[in-house]
Amino acid sequence: xxxxxxxxxxxxxxxxxxxxxxxxxxxxxxxxxxxxxxxxxxxxxxxxxxxxxxxxxxxxxxxxxxxxxxxxxxxxxxxxxxxxxxxxxxxxxxxxxxxxxxxxxxxxxxxxxxxxxxxxxxxxxxxxxxxxxxxxxxxxxxxxxxxxxxxxx
Ligand code: TYD
Numbered sequence: 001x002x003x004x005x006x007x008x009x010x011x012x013x014x015x016x017x018x019x020x021x022x023x024x025x026x027x028x029x030x031x032x033x034x035x036x037x038x039x040x041x042x043x044x045x046x047x048x049x050x051x052x053x054x055x056x057x058x059x060x061x062x063x064x065x066x067x068x069x070x071x072x073x074x075x076x077x078x079x080x081x082x083x084x085x086x087x088x089x090x091x092x093x094x095x096x097x098x099x100x101x102x103x104x105x106x107x108x109x110x111x112x113x114x115x116x117x118x119x120x121x122x123x124x125x126x127x128x129x130x131x132x133x134x135x136x137x138x139x140x141x142x143x144x145x146x147x148x149x150x151x152x153x
Contacts, residue, residue, distance in 0.1 A: 021087050021111060022105060026039065045075070050128060050129055050131050073107065074113070074127065
């Protein structure tokens with residue numbers, strides 16, 4: 001898996017394999033007054049940003065997600081606290097422990113997404129390539145696996 005790092009420059013590198021998830025480290029503009037990171041549309045992510053949402057007030061140990069999307073691509077990070085991002089590509093599951101506000105994961109469409117084990121007071125930030133549509137959701141894991149096996153996803 002490739003890890004992309006801005007380090008302290010504004011010179012992000014292009015994503016290598018769009019079909020795969022990628023851990024992305026954002027640049028950090030260091031300042032004694034507090035650090036700053038930025039995501040500027042397609043300069044970092046391989047999609048145009050259509051929607052941003054965040055999940056908060058999650059009770060400690062709780063889980064969110066448990067679905068895949070037909071079309072939506074996402075970038076997911078912990079703006080505060082931590083959680084485990086479980087991603088299944090139809091063949092295997094990979095787990096990312098997200099606990100920094102300058103590191104997240106690009107998640108392509110057709111990936112089973114589960115956010116588990118939230119620490120109390122965590123905030124999950126999600127940037128999406130599409131407007132919200134309930135029709136874009138696959139909510140059954142068995143159906144997801146079936147679509148993957150049929151190459152329909
Ligand atoms: P859902 O995506 O199921 O949450 P999670 O997968 O994180 O557990 O969304 C929960 C509710 O919020 C559901 O009723 C749909 C609504 N919702 C919107 O209205 N707009 C959005 O952009 C999102 C992500 C959810």
